[in-house]
Amino acid sequence: MYAKIIIDITHEKLDRTFEYEVPKDMEDGLAIGSSVLVPFGNQDRLRQGFVVGFAKECSFDPEKIKAIHSKAPKSVSIEENLVSLAAWMKEHYGGTMIQALKTVWPVKKEERPKEKRMIHRTVSVEEGRKWLSFFQRKNQKARARLLEVLLKSEDVDYGWITRKLGVTAQVVRALEEKKILTVERETVFRNPVRASGAGRARITYTEEQQEAIRIFQEDYERARFDTYLLYGVTGSGKTEVYMEMIRTVVSVGRQAIVLIPEIALTYQTVMRFVQVFGNRVSIMNSRLSAGERYDQMMRARSGEIDVMIGPRSALFTPFEHLGLIVMDEEHEATYKSEQVPRYHARETAIERARIEGASVVLGSATPSLEAFAGCKKGTYRLLRLTKRAKEQQMAQVSVVDMRDELKNGNRSIISDALRGKIYDRLEKKEQIMLFLNRRGFAGFLSCRSCGYVVKCPHCDVSLSWHKGGRMVCHYCGYEEKVISVCPSCGSPHIGAFKAGTQQVEELIKKEFPQAGVLRMDLDTTREKESYEKILSAFADQEADILVGTQMIVKGHDFPNVTLVGVLAADLSLYMSDFRAAERTFALLCQAAGRAGRGSVPGEAVIQSYHPEHYSIQTAARQDYEAFFEQEMKFRSLMGYPPSAHLMAILMISEDEALLEKGAYYLKIFAKAVGSDPKLELIGPASPAVAKIRDLYRKALYLKHEDYQVLIAVKNKIEQYIEINEGFSRIRIQFDFDPVQA
Numbered sequence: 001m002y003a004k005i006i007i008d009i010t011h012e013k014l015d016r017t018f019e020y021e022v023p024k025d026m027e028d029g030l031a032i033g034s035s036v037l038v039p040f041g042n043q044d045r046l047r048q049g050f051v052v053g054f055a056k057e058c059s060f061d062p063e064k065i066k067a068i069h070s071k072a073p074k075s076v077s078i079e080e081n082l083v084s085l086a087a088w089m090k091e092h093y094g095g096t097m098i099q100a101l102k103t104v105w106p107v108k109k110e111e112r113p114k115e116k117r118m119i120h121r122t123v124s125v126e127e128g129r130k131w132l133s134f135f136q137r138k139n140q141k142a143r144a145r146l147l148e149v150l151l152k153s154e155d156v157d158y159g160w161i162t163r164k165l166g167v168t169a170q171v172v173r174a175l176e177e178k179k180i181l182t183v184e185r186e187t188v189f190r191n192p193v194r195a196s197g198a199g200r201a202r203i204t205y206t207e208e209q210q211e212a213i214r215i216f217q218e219d220y221e222r223a224r225f226d227t228y229l230l231y232g233v234t235g236s237g238k239t240e241v242y243m244e245m246i247r248t249v250v251s252v253g254r255q256a257i258v259l260i261p262e263i264a265l266t267y268q269t270v271m272r273f274v275q276v277f278g279n280r281v282s283i284m285n286s287r288l289s290a291g292e293r294y295d296q297m298m299r300a301r302s303g304e305i306d307v308m309i310g311p312r313s314a315l316f317t318p319f320e321h322l323g324l325i326v327m328d329e330e331h332e333a334t335y336k337s338e339q340v341p342r343y344h345a346r347e348t349a350i351e352r353a354r355i356e357g358a359s360v361v362l363g364s365a366t367p368s369l370e371a372f373a374g375c376k377k378g379t380y381r382l383l384r385l386t387k388r389a390k391e392q393q394m395a396q397v398s399v400v401d402m403r404d405e406l407k408n409g410n411r412s413i414i415s416d417a418l419r420g421k422i423y424d425r426l427e428k429k430e431q432i433m434l435f436l437n438r439r440g441f442a443g444f445l446s447c448r449s450c451g452y453v454v455k456c457p458h459c460d461v462s463l464s465w466h467k468g469g470r471m472v473c474h475y476c477g478y479e480e481k482v483i484s485v486c487p488s489c490g491s492p493h494i495g496a497f498k499a500g501t502q503q504v505e506e507l508i509k510k511e512f513p514q515a516g517v518l519r520m521d522l523d524t525t526r527e528k529e530s531y532e533k534i535l536s537a538f539a540d541q542e543a544d545i546l547v548g549t550q551m552i553v554k555g556h557d558f559p560n561v562t563l564v565g566v567l568a569a570d571l572s573l574y575m576s577d578f579r580a581a582e583r584t585f586a587l588l589c590q591a592a593g594r595a596g597r598g599s600v601p602g603e604a605v606i607q608s609y610h611p612e613h614y615s616i617q618t619a620a621r622q623d624y625e626a627f628f629e630q631e632m633k634f635r636s637l638m639g640y641p642p643s644a645h646l647m648a649i650l651m652i653s654e655d656e657a658l659l660e661k662g663a664y665y666l667k668i669f670a671k672a673v674g675s676d677p678k679l680e681l682i683g684p685a686s687p688a689v690a691k692i693r694d695l696y697r698k699a700l701y702l703k704h705e706d707y708q709v710l711i712a713v714k715n716k717i718e719q720y721i722e723i724n725e726g727f728s729r730i731r732i733q734f735d736f737d738p739v740q741a
């Protein structure tokens with residue numbers, strides 16, 4: 001028998017399978033996904049590889065074919081279904097097979113299991129008593145103490161009992177030699193969820209919740225595994241619906257994965273699941289240690305848990321009978337990976353579910369255009385929750401035209417209307433959230449005389465001005481001192497104009513000295529758990545106002561917040577990508593959704609320099625469908641996803657001239673192979689960030705309605721650059737339907 005093996009070397013030229021003979025004694029132990037050591041290259045160095053297929057015959061001279069050396073020690077095999085998923089990801093998103101395998105391979109290597117030592121009594125109680133009086137006679141107090149405990153319970157924890165009784169290892173050994181006890185090592189899985197499944201009262205579902213659950217259950221009973229979009233306003237009870245759906249799946253012996261954006265993976269979220277599913281819930285996230293992560297995979301594989309909660313990568317949890325993948329906040333940009341293969345968790349979840357025979361539930365208050373368009377086309381089933389579960393009203397939203405403020409002589413970042421409302425809430429002892437989608441003290445530094453902007457010499461992005469006189473690059477961390485004279489024209493009128501969260505915080509403290517203010521942005525949440533500390537301080541009403549970036553608008557429940565101010569609604573509109581309006585709409589809706597989740601109705605104020613823009617207008621009315629119609633017109637006019645597909649070819653090199661030449665040839669080649677007249681080619685252009693860590697970047701964009709056409713072009717380009725030496729110093733990456741975070 002022969003095995004097809006992918007070697008663990010990331011190199012385009014080695015991106016194919018190699019054939020090896022399977023030694024007779026390994027035939028039984030080997031499966032697709034097994035990790036093995038094989039001799040490779042001139043010197044037959046042992047390399048790790050993965051089995052991706054088997055064959056009775058080999059395509060080369062059987063005399064010359066080498067044999068697999070052994071199974072790889074300390075490495076973890078990959079589930080066969082996940083190997084299939086990896087192959088799909090490679091085809092759909094580009095990159096090599098080994099890169100795809102490593103993406104679905106959740107742990108790098110076997111981790112040392114955590115061990116617990118147990119002391120086990122091996123003699124009968126009667127015989128133990130004889131020994132006890134023997135030790136007492138000989139005045140061997142420690143031995144007697146230990147034996148007394150063992151006579152009460154047959155098994156005790158070694159570490160715990162020796163510490164408690166002050167008994168040394170020698171004493172234990174002495175009793176072991178007399179065959180009174182044995183010491184046994186038990187491996188235990190690390191468990192990152194420290195909680196008890198306290199259980200909770202069952203709730204009565206609203207009619208809309210019941211209907212969504214009924215449709216899902218009816219399909220599930222008929223083994224009709226589908227993709228659903230649960231579209232429901234914030235607070236409409238989507239999480240409760242997910243949990244009931246998971247209950248359905250678990251009751252027939254299957255498991256569920258719950259994807260949530262990493263930032264939303266809070267203690268409260270996990271506890272809601274623990275209350276329902278007890279200790280059969282686990283989590284995955286980047287804060288877990290390698291050992292903890294490894295153990296969660298093993299627990300999933302061995303059937304010890306039913307529900308795995310985690311960000312994007314939890315999608316690859318090796319459950320044996322996966323029945324459901326829930327993807328909460330499916331519109332979030334973090335579901336797109338920025339590493340090769342640049343997969344989107346939504347499509348990849350749907351493919352995994354297809355392979356496993358499972359269902360997918362996407363959930364959002366502001367669905368991605370992809371998901372809602374999918375419902376309109378009939379590929380996904382729409383489940384709707386239109387009302388809040390606890391009969392709260394949606395927030396009242398008003399839009400303030402900041403251009404008028406300027407005309408009226410108000411140069412502050414806070415409009416008169418918002419200021420008045422803040423005073424009002426402070427008086428009523430209600431809480432306020434102020435949202436700004438920027439960070440840093442005061443944005444970028446520019447010259448009022450000539451327009452010069454201070455940029456990072458390595459990354460070609462503007463440096464941010466931080467308090468303390470530093471200017472910092474957000475990509476590479478480069479720092480320099482704030483300058484007071486323009487290096488381009490010598491003018492002293494150089495300064496920062498755009499406000500950052502720090503500046504807003506200071507302004508608020510000055511204007512409202514009686515208010516307690518908390519700030520949450522990347523700077524204040526760098527430390528472990530600082531994020532949760534700020535949130536719980538605000539939830540405990542230790543402050544009146546929370547100022548922050550995107551982070552504060554995502555899914556937190558603060559019942560006492562009755563006013564939300566969006567200080568600069570337009571900032572995200574100026575970002576140079578086609579999803580800018582969609583992102584702005586979603587942010588504004590989420591911000592508004594933060595107001596009034598308790599008994600008092602809430603209010604949101606959106607400040608804008610473009611109040612007539614449809615994404616601001618529709619967000620103010622919380623009218624998703626109107627936004628969808630408008631935005632789809634723009635997407636189809638321009639041929640942007642989801643009405644067509646967009647493939648970015650990113651080219652990266654340290655040699656700028658070579659890169660330009662390469663981009664030119666690649667464009668000619670792409671034109672030639674994509675002879676389809678409907679294929680549109682754009683670029684080459686410098687992407688938003690043209691240079692990162694001294695590497696130059698260029699991008700070509702291809703548009704076509706049919707994803708398969710783009711895949712075919714991608715495959716041809718991959719072959720072309722493999723044989724063309726000129727591209728050996730240019731890295732090529734593909735990005736399908738890009739998402740800018």
Ligand code: ADP
Nearest residue numbers: 203204205206233234235236237238239240389
């Ligand atoms: P979403 O996920 O859509 O934001 P949640 O599931 O978090 O909504 O529900 C919002 C709040 O309403 C939660 O506190 C939840 O426990 C509560 N809730 C949801 N459904 C019901 C219901 N049928 N009866 C009572 N409370 C509910």
Ligand code: ZN
Nearest residue numbers: 447450486489
């Ligand atoms: Zn200048």
Ligand code: ZN
Nearest residue numbers: 456459473476
């Ligand atoms: Zn930089």
